[in-house]
Amino acid sequence: MKTKAMSRAASPLLIAASVAALSVIAACSKSSAPENVTPDATQPAAAPVGLPANPANVDGARIVAADKEPGNWMSTGRTYDEQRYSPLKKITDQNVGQLGLAWQYKLDYDRGVEATPIVVDGVMYTTGSFSVLYAFNAATGELLWKGDPQVDRLKAGEFCCDAVNRGAAVWKGKVYVGTNDGRLVAWNAKDGSKAWDIDTVVDRSRSYGITGAPRIMKDKVIIGNGGAEFGVRGYITAYDAETGKQLWRFYTVPGDPAKPQENKALEAALKTWDGTNWVKQGGGGTVWDSMAYDPDLNLLYIGTGNASYWNYKTRSNAKGDNLYLSSIVAINPDTGEYVWHYQTTPGDAWDFTATQHMILADLDIKGAKRKVIMQAPKNGFFYVIDRATGKLISAEKYAPVTWADKVDLETGRPVFNDSAKYWEKNGKPTLVRPGFWGGHDWQPMSYNPNTGLVYIPKHTFAVEYRDVKDPGWSPRKHFYQLGVAAAEMGDSDKDMKYWSDEWTGSLLAWDPIKQEKVWEKPYVTIFNGGTLSTAGNLVFEGSADGRVIAYRATDGEKLWESPAQSGVMAAPVTYEVNGEQYVTFMVGWGGAFATFAGHASLKAGVRPWAQVLTFKLGGKAELAPANYPELLPPQPPESKATAEQVAHGKDLFNGHCSQCHGINAVSGGIVPDLRRLSSEKHAMFPGIVAGAFAAKGMPSFAGIFTPEEVEDLHAYLIKRAVDLKTDLAKNENAK
Template sequence: MNRTGPHRRPLPHALGCLALALACCAPAYAADVDGKRIIAADQEPGNWMSHGRTYDEQRFSPLKAINQDNVNQLGLAWSYKLDLDRGVEATPIVVDGVMYTTGPFSVVYALDARNGKLLWKYDPQSDRNRAGEACCDAVNRGVAVWQGKVYVGVLDGRLEAIDAKTGKRVWSVDTRSDHKRSYTITGAPRVVNGKVIIGNGGAEYGVRGYVTAYDAETGKQAWRFFTVPGDPKLPPEDKAMEIASKTWHGDAFVEWGGGGTAWDSFAYDPELNLLYIGVGNGSMWDPKWRSQAKGDNLFLSSIVAVNADTGEYAWHYQTTPGDAWDFTATQHMILAELPIDGKQRKVLMQAPKNGFFYVLDRATGELLSAKNIVPVNWAKGIDMKTGRPILDDEAAAYWKDGKRKLVTPAFWGAHDWHPMSYNPNTGLVYIPAHIMSAYYEHIPDAPKRNPFKSVYQLGLRTGMMPEGAEGLLEMAKTWSGKLIAWDPVKQAPAWEVPYITIFNGGTLSTAGNLVFEGSADGRVIAYAADTGKKLWESPAASGVMAAPISYSVDGEQYVTFMAGWGGAFSTFAGALSLRAGVQPFSQVLTYKLGGNATLREPAPPANAPEPPPLTADANAVAAGAALYDGNCSQCHGIHAVSGGVLPDLRKLSAEKHQMFLGILYGGRVPDGMPSFADNLKPEQVEQVHQYLIKRAHDLKREGSTWQQFSAKPAAQSPLADNHPQE
């Protein structure tokens, strides 16, 4: 009923009806999202209600107020500084003017999407003592929302539901099937038919992979789909495990878990009611120790389709049978309709780590086409009759002849977790690609399971570079990245833009004929979607890995980038990461036409202190190097060269040198560093310490050379891309 009085006039009849209609359609509560609303997402393009905006995960925005003609007028509208300066990989969700996103250690933020004002923050208090059990930094790729709740996977293995209005926890479940193993969560949940879908990480530490569906209202488990078989002495759990168990040999994989973690990508087809799961690598990597170098080892490195209501197996396609190189198929999957051989086909597209771009029939899993997007040497192509890769044993089968092999691409693949996008107007897929190689070498003696859970269990030797600044710099020059606009029908690139290094950001395409991407060297960029011409760029104060989104509030369009350097590349391959020339500095950056906010930037890094004298002999230093590589390199960098996210142990202060044993034995909970008291004896700790002192002296001696790694490229560096701003 309309109220009247001196301060309120009656609404005209037409406007009153409009107001009533809008009131009927207004959300009943915060994050008022369900399946119908996500399926009809194109009817409200201002929102970004699911991880890929729509269930098909195309990451295409129909908004076009920002377009190729005016994108050069973009400016920073607002920013929000996250709590921790570590890797940021989240895709924000925006519903009815509220942005929900995450930072390191799974902290959830609700922000006013108009101005970045914090509405609430939820810290799940992830067990940071277990951060060393996460292979690839304390990252998180975002949340899901459904009927008033926000869902987040916590690094330590929990799945939690949060009240979308208040930020208070509603329920929490522990997703781990075995608490003695290193299960983690870094991926974003999806919600399908009232069920929250989540997978786990941990294959590098020895776990058995699975995907679990939980009731969105209560958190009760609805179904669980295992991706690799369990103990062969026990009956298989279901039809899928009957199929998979025939492709594994021996029983060593039981001790090692088998791997197959589904740590990132999902897609969903509501018409077929099929959920598509991207499955990861084996545990261990070396197939000889994992499965006697026999069998395909299903469902490693596979795309698996299951019934979304029951988790029942429907079909699978394995991209890398018997995977031996960490060629996961957890990479982003996109559903679309494409003209194949003169006929419209409903397809699933993926560019997994192994270097090939696949187009599958998403109803049956039939391979329709496959072509490599970057140079590869492990396979000579894909046999279209069998769907299997044509292996090049001489180039890549390190376990057969015992020879060290330089494999291309290597363990971060031709394409990693960074999301690609599809623009139905151009028909192109925009892929953040890698160019990289690494050595793989078989270990002649069977490895023994190490009970200390924060140590990689690969079953092989893998390496990227010789020690020493000159050698590292040469290897760094061989690694690069590029943005590829890929035509999935022609299976060929339409255009490409090179970058200085790998781990550039995921992509967003829009109806304004734009592709947005952040870069590892600290920029946010817009290209013309049809030609690749660079139309706009702006500094981001840190490397950008996450995929941007676009949304609108009150009729104004925005573009948001989650900025913050970190993740696996910057921790493990610190020397190569330094080529990006950025520091970790985590913030939400949101742009609009005419925005004029000021960008916050990090303080310059401190100079390295004077190291203490080296007192150990060459044998002790060599022993310390081996212990460091086995226990510390995955976080602090190969050869003790940090990428800047976690402490560079060549730059320890005098106080830290004095406290070294206490730090390693006590752990540092705020940083997520575990205690090494059960793994290293005091004399071994001192050997590691002496190795780090030696590396500190190396740094001092090679200082001028190291500047070639960490010098930030100029704002308009020709190294960045080949399309100068106009």
């Protein structure tokens, strides 16, 4: 936590502590409890009507042979190769225009929705915010049972990124979910009762959390965690699927050099770090999302994340590659032993994680069949790598890139551009493309073996980074600042609007052999949904601006779309029940971008409304209307604060509140817009800061802010309410 003196000394452009908010969203919103679900419903004692005799009866043999039962979607990427391609073709580019709504279901909480549903033998297993698990009749949408792991809502400010969850895994009658607060929970698929619940966190003084979907192979449940911005040490762990017993753990970065390392791979990695400043931060390298598995090679592939600190100079004296940050690492799943690695961004300083979706495929390259792993990580290069050896085959820019000129195919290393080294710029802002949300973030891409194309949810994104002298430490949220101001978006709404207008998204069809674009479809902003490709020559994707869409896979022509009532970030799935093909989209705007980015999120023109939408040919269901909360007009009280107090309040807000309520108090619409506080809430503002609304999910800052700081913070919010009131009046008069 910055002290008052530290805050006053900060540059007015410095977003300082709030850079952690680029990955962290606190639980500051009210939950939505729709009529058709009860968040704390007791679990049924007997198997609900509609379940098969042996639900979730999946093992490795079924997943390996998934193409023999294409009506199911048994793992998060459908198959171990994570291609997210379906052989189903009853819905094609010839009849997709006949899709209609089959069923919809309103989820408990209107926060970010990022899950890929699992569908096995007519039952869908999917997750919503706060790691709540739902089991549906996949044909009708009837809720069969629900599992709520009771994540502590007040802990949401200490994990990354919003209360999101990317889905479940199933195995031999159990359903597995990682929770926001760092647990791994196994539920009995037959009745929704809890089988076991274990804590995966090695150090509860650190802010670990889980948003990613587990993967399962050889009776082992594999799960990583997030939290690199908070000062944690990354690792991935295997647990016995039946009992929850820990089988092995692989750390992705070395531990304290004064102590023995856990294995030889970490001994080698230690030589690539300099100094000891990174030790107290944990180092980072969290495995917070993507994995893939090759059963023939018996290799598990994991993607590792960014460092603590982001700043290469602060972290490692600007020396060394800092393994195994921003890397693809191949592991023996039987033992957890290191096999090989490829580092996409040595010495990463920009949050260029390699946790993005990885796809395994066999490609004909220069006349030879190659077993490859493909990735489009944040750094803007598309990589094709030999998945047996880790040797780079090719790498080309799929998005605008300024931090490196190219990747040297002989060495496998990027050729860095010195202009992006902000730690050498004496505190001057440095424009870098892409920025911290990357050329592609967590939203899954897909590969269609018929077209030979990869379909990427692409970002065109840039920010300015700036070196800072005092990285600091916050006792409230247990996170380190990142040693860099990574959101230099200016002081005014005009400045912020400029940046948000610079950020655009698209659906990119990429040829991984030729390493070139085949076609591209633009979107209004970044953070559009993951993709699904099918044998019906289709690509399905949801958009940030609230649509679900089907394109022809070969040339990108839009063939169908339907309203979604909220932004869509998750990847859709398709499946078959009783001979009928369905397509399901998980809908709900939220996550890091939607909450923190303010103006850019509002550009999408959507509000949170979390639900499941399922379509089929000739579907006749009517889309039930969304019931968004009312937006109150600004009601600012009179303020006699000085300009210095308001400026200090701005620093406090952007350092501690923008994670939830948006930079410069422009809410992205996920949590309450503090410019629209009622007169009553303005009157009780000190009490709210001290924890009066803790039961509603607003963390207490008692003992963190001094009374004078609370006054300054309130003065800034009053000023922002006046700004909004003035803007709204101008817009009304202009009509």
